[in-house]
Amino acid sequence: MKPNKKIILFLLLLIFVSAIGILHAITPGHMIFYHDTYRRLSYFPITIGAIFYGLWGGVSLAVLSCLAFIPHLFKFWANGPQAYYSELSEILFYLAAGLVIGLISSRENKLREKYKTLSEKLAGSYKRLHDQTSKLLAAEKQLGQSQRLSLLGQVSASLAHEIKNPLASIKGAAEILADEVPKGHPKHEFIEIMRSEISRLNHSVEDVLTYCRGQQKQDKGSQDSIENIINRVVLLLEAGLKEKAIQVVILSEPDKNRFVADKDAMIQVLMNIILNAIEAVEKNGKILIEFGKQGKECFVRISDDGHGIDENLVKEVFQAFVTFKKEGTGLGLVISKKIVESLGGTIEIKESSLGGAAFTIVLPEQKIENNENIQHV
Structure with missing residues (x-):
């Protein structure tokens, strides 16, 4: 009970005891029934006081009830010692x-206080146990991922050797074709794309190995305008887009040409994200690519009208080996996030204006280097 309520209750009990004393005083002595009733009523404030206030409350109200009983004793004083002592008891x-x-x-x-203290201690112990259990589960999950990454690193070393050898052969064949097809030939552009993609694939293999070994990428690739990079990725994914009749809309800010980024790194990142968007949307779907500047940062946002990503699963998307596709490896977005962070940027997922998912990449503004190699479209 609150302190204010305890005070009010005690005052009410005092009033009740005083009222009984007054009734004893004004009721004639021959009305024994009424006096017996008042006498029994005195036990109520004593009992209530003892229950709510403990020993001191019970004794205090008992003493006050005794004082209120004195007028009743005076009425029996003249009836002799036997009657007087009977009432005095x-x-x-x-x-x-x-x-x-x-x-x-x-x-x-x-x-009650002891059990309350014990209950609070048990609640605290349960909370600590719950927190420790959560930490153990998180540590176990991280350990499992570390073990898988360690295994992947060992497998990747052998796979890299197997992949690089065919790549070297394909690159040699492309070089031969480039010598035989002059630059003015309509198909020379496709040979250049082949050579460029072979080189990028070789870099991608190195990036995967770097990620699995836990190393940071040291060298900085060539720069290009983000518009050129986006157009290049859309061209490379043209077959998949046409197969599902997907409409791709590219929107940019007026100062788009001042936005440059690491060419090979951003091609790999955008390839992973747009491939996910292609798989997410239905036939005749839509993918919106926006890019521009916001303050001292640059952004690229890829939105689709697919089924989207449950907000409870957003945090898991960037975890290694987590995939929602039957044949996915769960590494594409993890590597993309790693690459973006190595460039000093961030990547996040939200619901898109089209109803699906929206991946937003934010990068710090970069100074244009090797400006002569950047072609503005």
């Missing part, structure tokens, strides 16, 4: 009732 019962009930109530209050 009621005082002893008042004191005994207040003492016994007060002791019981005080003991229960102490037990």
